[in-house]
Amino acid sequence: MFHWLLGDKQGLARIFQHFGQMLEDGRHTFDAACNTLVGGTDPDAVRDDLYATDRRINAVEQKIRRELVVHVAVSDRAEFPVCLKLMSLVKDAERIGDYAKNIFDLGVRVRDFHTDPARADLVQLKDRVSRLLAKMRNLHESQDEDQARAFCEQGEAVLRLCDERVDALVDGASDSTHPVTSALMYRYVKRVTAHAMNIVSSIFMPVDKLDYFDEDPETR
Amino acid sequence: MPSHPSIPVRREVPAWLRAALLLALLYGFLVAIGLMSSAFKILGEGHAGGLFAGVTNPFAALAVGILATVLVQSSSVTTSTIVALCGSGQLALETAVPMVMGANIGTTVTNTLVSIGSVRRSAEFRRAFACATVHDIFNFCSVAVLLPLELMTGFLHGAARTLTDLVSFGGGVTFKSPVKAAVKVGTRSVQGVIEETGLTGGALSIALLVVSLGLIFLCLKYITRNMRVLLVDRIEASLNSVLGRSGVLGMVVGMAITVSVQSSSITTSLLVPLCASGILTLQNAFPITLGANIGTTITALLASMAADSPLGLTVALVHLLFNLAGTLVFYPVPTLRNIPIRGARRLALLASNNKLWLLVYVVVAFVLLPGLGILLFE
Numbered sequence: 001m002f003h004w005l006l007g008d009k010q011g012l013a014r015i016f017q018h019f020g021q022m023l024e025d026g027r028h029t030f031d032a033a034c035n036t037l038v039g040g041t042d043p044d045a046v047r048d049d050l051y052a053t054d055r056r057i058n059a060v061e062q063k064i065r066r067e068l069v070v071h072v073a074v075s076d077r078a079e080f081p082v083c084l085k086l087m088s089l090v091k092d093a094e095r096i097g098d099y100a101k102n103i104f105d106l107g108v109r110v111r112d113f114h115t116d117p118a119r120a121d122l123v124q125l126k127d128r129v130s131r132l133l134a135k136m137r138n139l140h141e142s143q144d145e146d147q148a149r150a151f152c153e154q155g156e157a158v159l160r161l162c163d164e165r166v167d168a169l170v171d172g173a174s175d176s177t178h179p180v181t182s183a184l185m186y187r188y189v190k191r192v193t194a195h196a197m198n199i200v201s202s203i204f205m206p207v208d209k210l211d212y213f214d215e216d217p218e219t220r
Numbered sequence: 221m222p223s224h225p226s227i228p229v230r231r232e233v234p235a236w237l238r239a240a241l242l243l244a245l246l247y248g249f250l251v252a253i254g255l256m257s258s259a260f261k262i263l264g265e266g267h268a269g270g271l272f273a274g275v276t277n278p279f280a281a282l283a284v285g286i287l288a289t290v291l292v293q294s295s296s297v298t299t300s301t302i303v304a305l306c307g308s309g310q311l312a313l314e315t316a317v318p319m320v321m322g323a324n325i326g327t328t329v330t331n332t333l334v335s336i337g338s339v340r341r342s343a344e345f346r347r348a349f350a351c352a353t354v355h356d357i358f359n360f361c362s363v364a365v366l367l368p369l370e371l372m373t374g375f376l377h378g379a380a381r382t383l384t385d386l387v388s389f390g391g392g393v394t395f396k397s398p399v400k401a402a403v404k405v406g407t408r409s410v411q412g413v414i415e416e417t418g419l420t421g422g423a424l425s426i427a428l429l430v431v432s433l434g435l436i437f438l439c440l441k442y443i444t445r446n447m448r449v450l451l452v453d454r455i456e457a458s459l460n461s462v463l464g465r466s467g468v469l470g471m472v473v474g475m476a477i478t479v480s481v482q483s484s485s486i487t488t489s490l491l492v493p494l495c496a497s498g499i500l501t502l503q504n505a506f507p508i509t510l511g512a513n514i515g516t517t518i519t520a521l522l523a524s525m526a527a528d529s530p531l532g533l534t535v536a537l538v539h540l541l542f543n544l545a546g547t548l549v550f551y552p553v554p555t556l557r558n559i560p561i562r563g564a565r566r567l568a569l570l571a572s573n574n575k576l577w578l579l580v581y582v583v584v585a586f587v588l589l590p591g592l593g594i595l596l597f598e
Binding site for chain 1 (some may be wrong): 224225452453455456457459460463490493494497499
């Protein structure tokens with residue numbers, strides 16, 4: 001009883017800690033998955049870890065939702081908007097894991113991508129997005145608005161690049177020997193970046209505008 | 221655990237200040253019980269306690285307990301009043317026992333009303349209503365089994381008397397605790413102030429009753445609010461820890477939350493949205509509800525500290541023993557455990573298919589039946 005009365009405070013701080021773990025796991029699965037396609041890592045060597053991490057992401061997403069419902073039921077209303085925001089953001093964090101799994105599936109199917117001329121560009125892109133994902137984790141902790149805006153600008157540049165590369169593949173202007181694989185990879189990396197931008201833009205965007213930061217420059 | 225910049229900063233009252241406030245509120249509560257005992261003594265036998273007056277039939281007493289609790293929306297207030305009445309010698313223990321059982325039933329109306337919040341969303345409402353009414357049905361079942369047994373054997377008040385004798389060292393020694401002495405000082409001071417207005421006899425006792433009831437409401441309200449704010453993180457962590465589990469842990473959590481906030485309605489009402497959203501199952505909510513039922517007896521036990529005679533403690537112990545016995549009858553054996561759970565599910569299904577059942581249930585169980593009980597048996 002006394003331990004119950006005097007134990008550590010938890011509440012929303014604990015839920016944010018879970019969310020931070022989700023972001024970290026998201027980056028881990030993204031790196032591992034990309035390495036199987038563009039880095040030459042044997043998919044069998046990372047499969048178990050990648051799937052376990054993805055399952056953990058899904059479990060934490062559900063845990064966060066449950067804990068948010070409990071938090072809303074017991075705590076004060078001032079924290080309600082933060083809870084709604086988190087309820088939306090966990091979906092973005094979970095989607096990063098899902099796209100990483102899609103990339104991994106490409107890596108399993110296409111074992112000779114390391115010979116593709118598009119590989120070097122995709123390795124650079126992967127490193128760029130991986131750094132963004134690491135930055136996203138830090139921004140989640142610091143909630144620095146200026147850096148969050150800078151992050152979104154860098155993210156937009158990645159989105160534009162992915163679109164250009166896909167356009168080139170569609171137009172036949174790319175020298176990729178695996179055009180479908182490359183197009184899918186650019187598409188998946190674009191979605192991972194977009195979900196990361198949703199998460200980071202929540203630092204400065206109002207709750208109702210979450211996911212729509214790129215549509216209204218006034219709110220940026 | 222470190223906070224996060226996204227979390228709004230709460231205006232925190234220092235814990236020591238809250239603890240001091242809590243002690244003051246508890247003292248106020250005990251003084252109010254003392255004042256109520258004085259009021260009943262002045263009013264005299266046969267006139268005591270308004271709704272409680274002159275009740276001798278056990279079924280009428282049960283109905284009075286239900287109705288009084290529904291009216292004041294707090295079993296703590298009802299049981300504290302019963303303790304004060306018994307403690308001042310104005311209510312027989314045999315009559316107080318069914319009244320306490322009635323208070324147990326009456327308090328369940330609060331979370332039933334909370335569940336109405338999701339009445340427009342059928343599936344959600346079904347889960348919420350089942351969660352709320354499992355408490356009602358458990359209490360109805362407990363009374364159905366334990367009241368006849370008590371009337372035939374007197375086992376509850378017999379056991380409570382034995383325990384009271386043990387606490388008061390064989391029954392020959394009267395209570396002379398420092399708490400009671402401190403409470404007497406407060407009671408005499410407040411009574412002195414009221415007496416200085418020139419009121420005497422019946423007018424004085426009514427004034428004392430009004431002041432004491434007001435003080436009980438006020439103190440319990442702020443004790444609950446204060447403790448809820450103080451322990452919000454603990455309550456949250458405890459509920460998180462029992463979401464996917466069933467059994468004794470849930471019972472302990474329900475008890476701990478209720479003892480802390482001094483209100484079973486707070487605990488059981490917290491469970492309603494959790495069940496409505498589907499994150500807490502009825503099976504897992506049930507032991508938490510049972511724990512809350514046991515935990516709520518702390519208020520009557522506290523009130524008995526201010527009662528003049530050990531009979532106040534005896535009735536408070538009856539409250540505790542009744543809830544423990546009910547839990548022992550209906551929880552350990554799965555077949556019996558399923559009676560309240562299945563009953564609540566059936567009732568929720570009926571109410572979600574036809575909302576008229578909701579109205580019929582609340583009005584019949586909490587107003588008509590107890591009203592009829594009083595009319596028929598007294």
